[in-house]
Amino acid sequence: MATSDRPGNAVLRYAESRKNLIGSVCGLAGVGVTLTGAAGALWPLVVGGLYAAGALIAPPDRPATPEFAEEGDRLDGLRADFARLRAYLTEAELPPAARERLTALDTLVEALLAPGWVTDPEHLHVIARTVRQDIPEAVDTFVRTRWWARFAAGAEQPEHHLERQLAALHEEAKRIASDLHEAEEIRQRIHTEYVEGRGE
Known part of the structure; x- marks a missing residue:
């Protein structure tokens, strides 16, 4: 990103x-x-x-959370909303560790949203929820909480929650990628057996 x-x-x-x-x-x-x-x-x-x-x-300026035009799980609409999310994330001030986790998640979501990969409705729903709800909410809540945290001595640092949220979302996306990989491996094995079986 x-x-x-x-x-x-x-x-x-x-x-x-x-x-x-x-x-x-x-x-x-x-x-x-x-x-x-x-x-x-x-x-x-x-x-x-x-x-x-x-x-x-002074409280920090917060970038406005993106407004998403789409609500369904169509891939084209989801890709457009992902572009809006990326524009929002470039404006957010995040600590380096959280930015690193966010970049890893961003890269994986971008790969999943490439045309022709994710077709399962459940997987599309999970990605749509991640893009339109989970990531914007995690980042916006962090930005809001970070300013107030300095007035609460001894409170848990808000970046720890953000990092945990991004790590969980990354694991969720990795499970989808793993399912896709497994499906492609099965498809490859079936095709191998089919091609080899033709010569018998």
């Missing part, structure tokens, strides 16, 4: 972010304190410190 983040885009996105806006308001309060003469010669530290404090306490 590639990210196409140019430095200019990242700067523009930060300039429009909630962190920058709240930090700027706090920085302006620091300018106000400076104008009263209370900050003295330390006014740059006061303004900078208030900006940093505002940026730190």
Whole structure:
């Protein structure tokens, strides 16, 4: 899953972010304190410190979870929704371990959604649920929880839950891949027996 983040885009996105806006308001309060003469010669530290404090306490901007047009388990619609999911995931800020697990899951789901592989309705339903519900919910819940977790000392880190969820979803997708592999092996053996049997 590639990210196409140019430095200019990242700067523009930060300039429009909630962190920058709240930090700027706090920085302006620091300018106000400076104008009263209370900050003295330390006014740059006061303004900078208030900006940093505002940026730190601001809740992070969350990318909007994708809206999926399809609800059924048709492969074409599912592939289109998977593309929407990928665009959403490139915007989400995730820790490296979770991003690594997500990349592995993304690669496997992409392979399963290649035309001509998954035809079983139950398998398609599981993949559809993974793409449209499980992954977006796991990532969005992590982003929401991560900000509040810093106010709850001793609480379990939200990235641990995200990693566990992604690991479970990866195992579920691997079971589908294993079923496909087994079906292809059976098909290959049957064809071998058929071809060899023709010469008898």
